[in-house]
Amino acid sequence: MAVVMVVDDSKTVRSYHGSILKAIGINVIEAENGMEALERSLDEQIDLYLVDVNMPVMDGYSFVQELRKQPQHKLVPIIMVTTQAEEIDKIEAYKVGANLFETKPIKPDVLNAYVDILVQS
Amino acid sequence: MAFVKKHVAQDVQEFPSFESLEEAIIYYKDNDLFEHKKYAIEEMVFFEGGADYLVKILSDVTTEKAIDMEVASVLESIDPEEAPIEAVMELLKLHNAYVRNLGISILRNYGEAIKYYIVKFLIGDDRDLRIFAINVLGDVNFPESRDMLIELLEGESDINVAMTAVDYMAEIGEEEDVDLLLSLKEHFNNDPYVEFGVNNAIQMIRG
Amino acid sequence: MAHILSADNFVKLGEFIYRKSGIYLEYEKHYDKLAKLIDARAEALGLENFRRYFFRLRFEDKDGVEFQELMNGITVNETYFFREVNQFEVLANNILPDLHRIRPKNAPLRILSSPCSSGEEPYSIILHILQEGHIIEERDIEVVGIDIDSTVIEKGEKGEYSQRSVHAIPKPILNKWFRKKGLGYKLVDDLLGVVDFKVVNVFDRTAMRRLGKFDVIFSRNMMIYFDDASRKEVAMTFYDLLNPGGYVLLGHAEYMSRIVSVFNAKKIDTTLVYQK
Numbered sequence: 001m002a003v004v005m006v007v008d009d010s011k012t013v014r015s016y017h018g019s020i021l022k023a024i025g026i027n028v029i030e031a032e033n034g035m036e037a038l039e040r041s042l043d044e045q046i047d048l049y050l051v052d053v054n055m056p057v058m059d060g061y062s063f064v065q066e067l068r069k070q071p072q073h074k075l076v077p078i079i080m081v082t083t084q085a086e087e088i089d090k091i092e093a094y095k096v097g098a099n100l101f102e103t104k105p106i107k108p109d110v111l112n113a114y115v116d117i118l119v120q121s
Numbered sequence: 122m123a124f125v126k127k128h129v130a131q132d133v134q135e136f137p138s139f140e141s142l143e144e145a146i147i148y149y150k151d152n153d154l155f156e157h158k159k160y161a162i163e164e165m166v167f168f169e170g171g172a173d174y175l176v177k178i179l180s181d182v183t184t185e186k187a188i189d190m191e192v193a194s195v196l197e198s199i200d201p202e203e204a205p206i207e208a209v210m211e212l213l214k215l216h217n218a219y220v221r222n223l224g225i226s227i228l229r230n231y232g233e234a235i236k237y238y239i240v241k242f243l244i245g246d247d248r249d250l251r252i253f254a255i256n257v258l259g260d261v262n263f264p265e266s267r268d269m270l271i272e273l274l275e276g277e278s279d280i281n282v283a284m285t286a287v288d289y290m291a292e293i294g295e296e297e298d299v300d301l302l303l304s305l306k307e308h309f310n311n312d313p314y315v316e317f318g319v320n321n322a323i324q325m326i327r328g
Numbered sequence: 329m330a331h332i333l334s335a336d337n338f339v340k341l342g343e344f345i346y347r348k349s350g351i352y353l354e355y356e357k358h359y360d361k362l363a364k365l366i367d368a369r370a371e372a373l374g375l376e377n378f379r380r381y382f383f384r385l386r387f388e389d390k391d392g393v394e395f396q397e398l399m400n401g402i403t404v405n406e407t408y409f410f411r412e413v414n415q416f417e418v419l420a421n422n423i424l425p426d427l428h429r430i431r432p433k434n435a436p437l438r439i440l441s442s443p444c445s446s447g448e449e450p451y452s453i454i455l456h457i458l459q460e461g462h463i464i465e466e467r468d469i470e471v472v473g474i475d476i477d478s479t480v481i482e483k484g485e486k487g488e489y490s491q492r493s494v495h496a497i498p499k500p501i502l503n504k505w506f507r508k509k510g511l512g513y514k515l516v517d518d519l520l521g522v523v524d525f526k527v528v529n530v531f532d533r534t535a536m537r538r539l540g541k542f543d544v545i546f547s548r549n550m551m552i553y554f555d556d557a558s559r560k561e562v563a564m565t566f567y568d569l570l571n572p573g574g575y576v577l578l579g580h581a582e583y584m585s586r587i588v589s590v591f592n593a594k595k596i597d598t599t600l601v602y603q604k
Binding site: 197 | 336376377379380382383386387436454457464468469470471521522524533537556557558560561563564567568588589590
């Protein structure tokens with residue numbers, strides 16, 4: 001079963017993205033900041049990450065940078081998400097190893113399309 | 122070599138007692154090792170002005186992370202009635218997200234004592250503070266919580282703030298709030314995110 | 329009959345439990361058990377749906393009694409030898425050899441078990457070190473066990489255990505280090521007195537400091553019973569007590585990152601450990 005990790009400090013957003021993913025049979029793991037996501041990542045093989053840019057304790061960019069050091073997650077697709085109002089530093093994001101960007105919350109058909117393309121079922 | 126049992130009490134450094142906040146601060150500054158600084162931090166809080174000094178340590182962005190954690194831990198454990206609420210609130214105004222978040226995590230422990238500020242934040246311009254205030258309402262459940270959430274929802278234009286409030290309405294809302302919740306769908310152009318949150322909330326309210 | 333706990337409610341409840349105790353529940357693994365438990369709790373309290381139960385749990389549980397009931401149903405409370413054996417194996421095969429290499433020659437390696445309960449955990453540590461056999465030849469090792477409950481400390485000092493308590497110990501090890509006593513077992517004389525048992529409250533800072541510094545701290549399924557602020561306090565006490573490069577091991581469903589962020593999380597084989 002494919003596993004997607006949703007990393008966001010808003011539990012509302014986590015549960016929203018989570019429910020879209022669960023509805024198509026994905027196993028969802030949630031984390032509320034980068035530190036927790038790193039810790040959980042050590043324990044699991046994740047197939048796709050949705051990562052919020054602004055989070056307490058460890059932000060999205062730092063998390064992605066650290067995650068890419070884990071051998072089993074060097075190539076896993078990472079989508080960075082940000083609210084409409086926030087500026088996302090795309091150069092920084094690409095530099096640390098993110099692959100794609102979206103504004104949150106992501107529309108269900110968009111998220112489903114990403115899963116189709118990016119996650120091996 | 123073997124398993125040994127040593128009575129290490131005498132190997133352990135005995136720490137001095139402080140007669141004043143100044144002594145504790147000097148000890149804190151003069152010693153580099155974490156264990157010494159930790160001891161000073163723990164003692165400072167017993168003196169008048171100690172808690173305010175601790176907040177100052179947090180607001181210094183060059184402070185080492187372990188010290189930040191220790192200070193936050195001590196501040197979180199203070200009796201809310203005696204907590205340096207005003208000083209911690211100042212941390213929320215800083216641009217450094219890390220320190221802001223430390224401030225928020227400390228304040229969340231003070232519950233009832235920060236009610237006045239929660240009310241202010243709910244009607245303020247800062248979107249993050251509105252979300253923070255809603256989270257505190259969700260943690261503590263003041264008698265006025267439901268009224269405050271309703272009032273917020275009636276005027277909220279930020280979708281993420283609104284949905285955070287809707288999440289809590291799922292727990293403390295009543296049947297008579299359903300119309301307001303439904304009106305949010307139209308207000309936010311039937312965004313699927315809103316559909317999801319509102320439908321969940323109504324389902325929870327109706328049992 | 330359908331459970332009152334739906335899949336969506338599972339997420340909500342799980343989030344609450346995680347915030348309060350640090351235990352992370354996964355749908356696949358825990359839904360059935362939790363759903364049955366909630367049905368039972370709601371019935372016991374005379375509450376007809378999940379929302380009512382959840383409200384009660386969230387806002388009307390001032391002395392934490394209901395939360396404790398929930399926790400008792402979720403956690404396996406019994407302690408036994410070699411419970412979560414992978415952690416002891418990582419200690420003996422990876423952590424101690426690593427520390428043995430880098431610590432000064434005459435320094436002992438000190439290990440803390442907190443809470444040690446009736447001693448199964450610290451003795452399990454001892455038995456694994458004896459099985460590994462090499463390090464104990466070259467280095468002094470000290471194992472300290474603390475608990476707030478004096479009756480369990482007394483049990484630990486006595487070294488007598490039931491069949492149930494030793495069920496996970498491989499027979500050769502059981503035969504070597506235990507003698508049958510009545511319906512149960514007793515540790516051989518050589519091992520009695522090896523663990524330094526003490527009655528200590530982890531929140532007593534002075535008493536904790538007096539324990540000295542440690543290289544490894546085992547603290548499994550203790551912090552889950554504390555509130556946020558207390559958990560943080562204990563985590564920082566452990567940080568203080570650890571020598572640089574020292575390790576903390578928590579229970580297998582517990583995660584450090586929601587408590588404090590000062591430790592480095594590492595995976596050794598299949599075991600998650602935290603290093604200073």
